[in-house]
Amino acid sequence: MNAGISRPTAVLGLAAVALSLVTLLGLPTPLQAVAAIAVLILLPGQALARLTPVTDFALRALLVLALGLAALTAVSTAMFYLAVWSWQACVVTMGVITILACIARARQEAVS
Amino acid sequence: MTTTIEAPNRIQGRWKPRDVWCALAGVVSLALAVWAASTVAVPVSSDLGLAAVLPYPFWVGVLILNVAFIVALRGDAAGPARRPVMLWLVVVLVLVLFGTAAFVTDVPRGEVAFRHLGIADALSRTEGIDPDIDAYFNWPGFFALLATVLKATGLDPVTVALWAPVLNMGLWLAALSVLTGYLTRDPRRRWLVLWIFCLGNWQDQDYLSPQAFGFFLYLVVIALVLGPLAARTPKFLGFGRADLTAWWLGRSPAEHRPGHRVSALAVTLLLITVICASHQLTPFLVLITVTALTLSGRVWPSRLPLITAVVLALWLVFPASAYLAGNPPLAEGGLLAAIDANVVDRVSGTAGHVLVVQVRVLLTLVLWALATAGAVRDWRRGRLDIRVVLLAVTPLLLFPVQLYGGEMLIRVSLFALPFIALQACSVLLPADGSTRPSSRAAGGLVLTCLLLAGMTVTGRFGNAQYDVFTDNEITAVAAVKRLAPPGSMIISASTPTPWRSEAYLEHRYRTIDFMCKSDLSTATCGPLVYEDARDNPAGAVVLLTRSSEASLVLRGVSSEGSFDELEAWLSAQDGVELVFSNVDARVYRVTP
Structure with a gap:
């Protein structure tokens, strides 16, 4: 089963776990910004874009940004409406979304 | 045989002297513009805005940049200059046109970016949404995003607001470059669209705002609709009922992999939902443009307009109901009232201010005239792309519907701009995409670009006396x-x-x-x-x-x-x- 999971999928999932933890623990300002943007926007965007069969590089890159921003907007807005918002909760949720998307991608890879 | 194939690749991989000179010209123009802008004293004293106080090296930089771009665009018989060179010149243009104010002062321009930071701050303090506060809290998507990003990254909110125009232009251009790939294969045209889009962008809507975010997502939605969700249409036979039915049923998906279409549709629906949650006006522009493209037979999921309308209606009826109860969306409107609010009321004030407003109107008219000439040229050659025309024209339908605080013309002209720029390229470049522009045509292009650049800097920074x-x-x-x-x-x-x-x-x-x-x-x-x-x-x-x-x-x-x-x-x-x-x-x- 593991043989069916590609290295990028595994790296993406592990990076989401690691960066979520360091973002929550806190880093010096420039590093915190880089880690937070990665874990909140870029990694979820990449994980979700990899679920689509888009092969065009430019469209894929655009979808990483658009899906990352859109997913974070949806999560943050929902948390505000439910009165459960905190930036830490958003980091955890986006990390979970990334990992779930990686699991879904791993299943796709295992089947194909 | 292998040697014969690889040799040209190696030659193509080398940087030509022209590419190096163009890239260096970009460096020089950026250095000149940054230095010149940093010497401007604040407050700006002229009612013509920054254009009147920027020292001449700034304009020399703009001149060098436009000449370098046209030389690179003209390239040689094989096409324009290398992609990194073209990309670098576009980056420099964005920094010169949209970062100018940030090189003048460390304080973001205008009031609204400050207000938007305040709303994000209020959200993060209250950790909930009270829709009775004001309109912003009925469309809180962008502010929720902003609150989360600012708190998680620890970035200085004022610095984020200061550089937001450059960031937003980067996002818009990324989406536009993908989008134009579905409308034209001519690389010169694709690069020139990006250039004209920057040079015509006087609307100043790229600050830290929900509309800038919404416009990015709008361009991505249109890219998906023109790409993976597009349909091919058979030859149009006429407006008879049988002909229309046969034409409609004869459509086929441009993307033959169903999984690709389904995933593109899922992404599109997510983006539309986020747009509806983030901004009042953008979802209506999505709705009318997607509807127009669907009716033209160019969108495969024919129920997409219906789904968009349902998502929009649900947002208006539930989360935004508090605002709409006191502000019926169609309470104010009409063509004459719209002209009064958007044009007549704005052409007043000091002589310099009136001139700035006139420059903005003139710039819009010049671009629309170029686009019209391009459309006529394409039509005569049987190459008119109805998708480009629809995307350029349909935003105008919203103009008389709502006054939108006298800003509706600014907003619809921004949404039309990418496609106006694309259509204008039909008259600015040779009809045959593979033909290199002549020296004379290149000279004309340089003059056109310089004219547009001067007008954009004047129009865009024309309020600098009071918004810097x-x-x-x-x-x-x-x-x-x-x-x-x-x-x-x-x-x-x-x-x-x-x-x-x-x-x-x-x-x-x-x-x-x-x-x-x-x-x-x-x-x-x-x-x-x-x-x-x-x-x-x-x-x-x-x-x-x-x-x-x-x-x-x-x-x-x-x-x-x-x-x-x-x-x-x-x-x-x-x-x-x-x-x-x-x-x-x-x-x-x-x-x-």
């Missing part, structure tokens, strides 16, 4: 935050004022020109402001800044002398005390 703030004004706003007790009213002369970036919910914010409507004379306006201030149980703080007064004078609402008279009257009243002052601002406390 000084450090003294920021210090005064900080003093107001310190001096104003909770619940007090904060009164400014006019917009723009760099306030509300914090304590958005703790005070009532009013401007004197709003309180006094059209009459700012001391006899009428003075008692009105004074009584309102004293009636507030927690009192009031009156902030009078250089920029807000300049705004009143430039827009022709008041004169310098009459406003001084109003201030003198106000400061002489009982319970009014000057509590802070510097060269650019005075702060008065009004006790209840």
Whole structure:
């Protein structure tokens, strides 16, 4: 089963776990910004874009940004409406979304 | 055989001298523009804005940049210059046109970015959404995103607002470059569209705002609709019912992999939902453009407009119902009222300000004229792409529907701009995409680009006398935050004022020109402001800044002398005390 999971999928999932933890623990300002943007926007965007069969590089890159921003907007807005918002909760949720998307991608890879 | 194939690749992989010179020209023009902008003294003294005070090296930089771009675009028989060179020149253009203000001052331009920071701050403090506060809390998507990003990254909110125009332009251009790939295969045309889009972008909607975010997502939606969700149509036979039915049923998906279409549809629906949650106007533009493209037979999921309409209606009926109950969307509208609010009311004020407004109108007309000429040229050659025409024209349908605070023309012209730029390329480049523009045509292109650049800098930064703030004004706003007790009213002369970036919910914010409507004379306006201030149980703080007064004078609402008279009257009243002052601002406390 593991043989069916590609290295990028595994790296993406592990990076989401690691960066979520360091973002929550806190880093010096420039590093915190880089880690937070990665874990909140870029990694979820990449994980979700990899679920689509888009092969065009430019469209894929655009979808990483658009899906990352859109997913974070949806999560943050929902948390505000439910009165459960905190930036830490958003980091955890986006990390979970990334990992779930990686699991879904791993299943796709295992089947194909 | 292998050697024969690889040799040209190696040659193509080398940088030609022309590419190196163009890239260096980009470096030089950026250095000139940054240096020139950094020498501008704030406050800007001219009612023509930054264009009048930027020293000549800035314009030399703009000239070099446009010449370098056209030389690179012209390239050789194989096509334009290498992609990294073209990309670098576009990056330089974005920095020169959209980063200019950031090189002049460390303070973001205009009031609205400050207000948007305040809303994000209010959300993160309350950790919930009260839709009764104001319209922003009925479309909170972008502010929720902003609150999360600012808190998680620890970035300075003011710095984020300062560089937001460059960031937003980057996002827009990324989406536009993908989108144009579905509309044209000509690389020269694709690069020129990006260039013209930047040069025609006087609307100044790229600041930290929900509309800038919504416009990015709109461009991505259109890219998906023109790409994976596109349909191919059979030959159009006529408007007879049988012909139309046969034509409609004869459509086929441009993307043959069903999984690809389903995933693209899922992404599109997510983006549409986020757009509906983030901005009032953008979902309507998505709806009408997607509907127009679907009716033209160019969109495969034919129920996409219906789904968009349902998502939009659900947002309006539930999360945005509090705002809509008091503000019916179609209460104000009509073509004449729209023209009055969007054009006539704006062409007033000092001579310089009127000239700036006229330059904006002229720039829009020049681009539309070029696009019309391009469309006619394409039509004569049987190459007119109906998708481009629909995307350029359909945003205009919203113009008479809602006044949108007199900003509807600005908004619809922005949404049309990418496709106006694309259509204008049909007249700016040779009809045959593979043909290299002649030297004469390249000269004409340079002149056109220079003209557009001059007009954009004039139009875009034309309000710099009042929307570029000084450090003294920021210090005064900080003093107001310190001096104003909770619940007090904060009164400014006019917009723009760099306030509300914090304590958005703790005070009532009013401007004197709003309180006094059209009459700012001391006899009428003075008692009105004074009584309102004293009636507030927690009192009031009156902030009078250089920029807000300049705004009143430039827009022709008041004169310098009459406003001084109003201030003198106000400061002489009982319970009014000057509590802070510097060269650019005075702060008065009004006790209840």
